[in-house]
Amino acid sequence: MVAAADSDGALAGKGGAVTVRAPVPLFRKPSILPGFGLTLGFTLSYLGFIVLVPLAALIVRSSGLGWSGFWSAVTTPRVLAAFEVSFGLSFAAALTNAIFGFLVAWVLVRYDFPGKRLVDALVDLPFALPTAVAGIALSALYAPNGWLGKPLNELFGMKVAFTPLGIAIALTFIGLPFVVRTVQPILQDLPAEEEEAAASLGASRFQTFCSVILPAILPALVTGFALSFARGVGEYGSVIFIAGNMPGLTEILPLLIVIKLEQYDYAGAAAVGTAMLGVSFVMLLILNLLQQWMRSRHAR
Amino acid sequence: MAIQVSGITKRFNDFTALDSVDLEVKSGELLALLGPSGSGKTTLLRIMAGLESPDGGSLLLNGEEALGLKPRDRQVGFVFQHYALFRHMTVFDNVAFGLKVRPRGERPGSAEIKRRVTELLELVQLSPFAGRYPAQLSGGQRQRVALARALAIEPKVLLLDEPFGALDAKVRKELRRWLRKLHDDIHITSVFVTHDQEEALELADRVVVMNQGRIEQIGTPAEVYDHPASAFVYEFLGQVNRFDCTVEGGIAHVGGGALAIPTQGGVQGPAVAYVRPHDLGVTPASAGPARISGIHVVGPDARIDIDLAGLSLEAEMDRERLATLGIAAGDRCAIHIDRARVFAR
Numbered sequence: 324m325v326a327a328a329d330s331d332g333a334l335a336g337k338g339g340a341v342t343v344r345a346p347v348p349l350f351r352k353p354s355i356l357p358g359f360g361l362t363l364g365f366t367l368s369y370l371g372f373i374v375l376v377p378l379a380a381l382i383v384r385s386s387g388l389g390w391s392g393f394w395s396a397v398t399t400p401r402v403l404a405a406f407e408v409s410f411g412l413s414f415a416a417a418l419t420n421a422i423f424g425f426l427v428a429w430v431l432v433r434y435d436f437p438g439k440r441l442v443d444a445l446v447d448l449p450f451a452l453p454t455a456v457a458g459i460a461l462s463a464l465y466a467p468n469g470w471l472g473k474p475l476n477e478l479f480g481m482k483v484a485f486t487p488l489g490i491a492i493a494l495t496f497i498g499l500p501f502v503v504r505t506v507q508p509i510l511q512d513l514p515a516e517e518e519e520a521a522a523s524l525g526a527s528r529f530q531t532f533c534s535v536i537l538p539a540i541l542p543a544l545v546t547g548f549a550l551s552f553a554r555g556v557g558e559y560g561s562v563i564f565i566a567g568n569m570p571g572l573t574e575i576l577p578l579l580i581v582i583k584l585e586q587y588d589y590a591g592a593a594a595v596g597t598a599m600l601g602v603s604f605v606m607l608l609i610l611n612l613l614q615q616w617m618r619s620r621h622a623r
Numbered sequence: 624m625a626i627q628v629s630g631i632t633k634r635f636n637d638f639t640a641l642d643s644v645d646l647e648v649k650s651g652e653l654l655a656l657l658g659p660s661g662s663g664k665t666t667l668l669r670i671m672a673g674l675e676s677p678d679g680g681s682l683l684l685n686g687e688e689a690l691g692l693k694p695r696d697r698q699v700g701f702v703f704q705h706y707a708l709f710r711h712m713t714v715f716d717n718v719a720f721g722l723k724v725r726p727r728g729e730r731p732g733s734a735e736i737k738r739r740v741t742e743l744l745e746l747v748q749l750s751p752f753a754g755r756y757p758a759q760l761s762g763g764q765r766q767r768v769a770l771a772r773a774l775a776i777e778p779k780v781l782l783l784d785e786p787f788g789a790l791d792a793k794v795r796k797e798l799r800r801w802l803r804k805l806h807d808d809i810h811i812t813s814v815f816v817t818h819d820q821e822e823a824l825e826l827a828d829r830v831v832v833m834n835q836g837r838i839e840q841i842g843t844p845a846e847v848y849d850h851p852a853s854a855f856v857y858e859f860l861g862q863v864n865r866f867d868c869t870v871e872g873g874i875a876h877v878g879g880g881a882l883a884i885p886t887q888g889g890v891q892g893p894a895v896a897y898v899r900p901h902d903l904g905v906t907p908a909s910a911g912p913a914r915i916s917g918i919h920v921v922g923p924d925a926r927i928d929i930d931l932a933g934l935s936l937e938a939e940m941d942r943e944r945l946a947t948l949g950i951a952a953g954d955r956c957a958i959h960i961d962r963a964r965v966f967a968r
Contacts, residue, residue, distance in 0.1 A: 534724070
C-alpha cells in the first residue's frame with residue numbers, strides 16, 4: 324500500500340515536471356503583463372499595412388523597368404543632380420538646425436525672460452503652417468525685390484531665392500521644431516548636480532559643457548538631426564516656390580518625381596522614388612546605429 | 624585648512640535659510656552639521672563650496688576671503704547626496720575628471736593621472752570596477768567613486784552633503800565606519816551634513832546642531848548629547864520624553880503632583896521637562912501611580928510604554944532587565960527618574 328502510494332507520488336512528480344514545462348515562445352520573456360501575442364501581432368500588421376505595403380508597391384512598380392532600365396532611369400545627370408541637391412541641402416539644413424535648434428532649446432530651458440511662453444509656442448509654427456504658405460512667404464521675403472532679398476543683394480551681392488541657399492533656408496525653417504522638441508525635454512531633466520560637481524572639480528564652463536552636458540544630450544540631438552534631415556529630404560511644398568526649379572541646379576527629387584508623373588513616366592517616377600527610399604533608409608539606419616552606440620555607453 | 628564662517632545670511636524669497644551664522648571649522652577635524660530639513664545645513668555647506676552665494680557675511684578659507692572665488696578656485700571637494708557621477712564616463716574617467724580638466728601647465732601627464740586614479744580606486748576599494756559605468760554599480764560603490772573623484776583634486780577641504788542619505792541602513796553603517804577610518808588616515812578637514820543624529824554622534828569630532836537657520840549648539844558628540852544647550856537640541860538628539868511641569872524650589876511636579884523630580888539650575892514656575900527613556904526607571908508596584916500600556920521588544924532592547932495619569936511616557940531597558948523585573952502589559956508600576964533637564968516654558 325505504502326509502496327504503491329510512493330510510486331504514485333513519484334509518477335505524479337514526473338508527470339508534473341513534464342506538463343509544467345510549456346513551450347516558451349522564442350522572443351518572449353516571462354512577464355506578468357498580458358497580451359504579448361495580441362499586441363505584437365497588431366503592431367506588426369499595422370506597420371505592414373501603413374508602411375510596408377505602400378513601399379512594396381513602389382518597389383514593385385519600379386521593378387517593371389528591369390535592373391538595367393532601373394539603373395539608367397536613376398543615373399541620368401538630371402536625377403543625380405537632384406539627388407545631390409536634395410540630400411546635400413537637407414544635410415546642411417539639418418546640421419544648421421542641430422546647432423541653432425540646440426541653442427533655442429538651451430535658452431528656453433535655462434533662462435527666464437518675458438514672453439518665453441510665446442517663443443516656446445512659436446517654435447511649433449513651422450509644424451502647423453501649410454508648407455506651401457511657408458514657401459510663398461519665404462520666396463516673397465528673399466526674392467530679389469523682397470524685404471530681405473533686396474538688401475542682401477545690394478549690400479553683399481547675395482542671391483537667396485531661386486538658388487540652393489534658398490532651398491537650404493526653406494528646409495531649415497521646416498526642420499527647426501524637430502531639434503528643439505527632442506532636445507528640450509532632455510535638457511530639462513539634466514540634473515544640475517552633475518554640472519555643480521564638474522565646477523567643484525575645477526572644470527571651466529566650456530569644459531563642463533563639452534564633457535558633461537553635450538554627451539548627455541547628444542543622442543537626443545542626433546534624433547532631432549535625423550528627423551529634421553528626413554523631413555528635408557521629403558519636403559516639397561515649401562521648397563518649390565523658393566527653389567526656382569532649374570533642372571540640374573535647384574531641382575529637388577520630389578519635384579522631379581512629380582514632373583515624371585506629369586509626363587506619364589510612372590515607372591521612372593517609381594524608380595527615382597525607390598532609389599530615394601534606399602538612400603534615406605541607409606542614412607537613417609546609420610544614424611540609429613550611431614545613437615544606439617552612444618546610449619550603450621551609459622546603459623542602465 | 625581651517626574654515627571661518629562669520630555672519631553668513633541667506634534668504635530664498637521670504638524664507639530665511641541662514642540667519643547670521645558664525646562657525647569655525649578647525650584644521651583636520653571632521654565636523655557634522657546636524658539638523659532637521661529646512662534648518663539651513665545644506666545651504667551652509669553649499670556656500671562653503673561656492674555653489675551658492677550668501678546675501679551677507681564672510682567666509683575665510685585658510686584665513687583668506689573666499690566668497691569672491693569660483694567653486695573651481697576654492698580647492699574644495701564636494702560629495703553629493705545622489706552621487707552626481709558623470710553617467711557617460713567610466714569609474715576611471717569619473718575619478719580622473721578633476722585632473723584632466725586642469726589648465727595645460729598644471730595638468731599631470733597621462734601616466735601620472737593613471738597612477739593617481741589607480742591609487743585612489745585602491746583607497747576606496749574599487750580597483751576591479753575601473754572600467755564600469757556608474758549605472759552598473761550599487762549605491763555604496765557609487766558614493767565611494769564620488770568620494771574618490773572629490774579626493775582626486777587633492778582638496779584642502781572635503782564637504783559631504785548627506786553622503787549616506789540615499790543608502791540602505793546596513794551599507795550606511797559600513798560606509799560611515801569606513802569614512803571615519805579614512806579620515807583618521809588622511810586627516811583632511813571635512814564637513815558633512817546629516818539629519819541623522821546617530822550618524823553625527825558616531826562619526827564626527829564635533830557636532831553643530833542647527834535649527835531654522837541658526838546654530839543651536841556646537842560641541843563634541845558627548846557634550847551635545849549629555850548637556851544639550853536648548854530644548855530643541857534635547858528633543859532632536861535621541862529619543863526623549865517631554866512633559867509640562869511646574870518647578871518649585873528645585874522640585875518639578877509632573878502629572879498633577881503624581882511625580883516629583885529633583886532639578887538643577889535656577890528655573891522656577893512653569894517649565895518643560897525632558898527625560899531620556901533610558902533614564903526612566905520602572906519597578907513593579909501593585910499600588911503604583913503608573914500603568915504599563917505596552918511592551919515592544921526591538922532587538923536586544925525593550926521599549927515600555929507607560930501611562931502616568933494620562934501622560935504617555937516611554938522607558939527603555941535591555942531584555943535581561945525586563946525579564947528580571949517580570950512586568951507585563953497592564954501591570955501597575957512605580958517610576959523613578961534618575962536624570963531630567965528642565966527648561967523654562
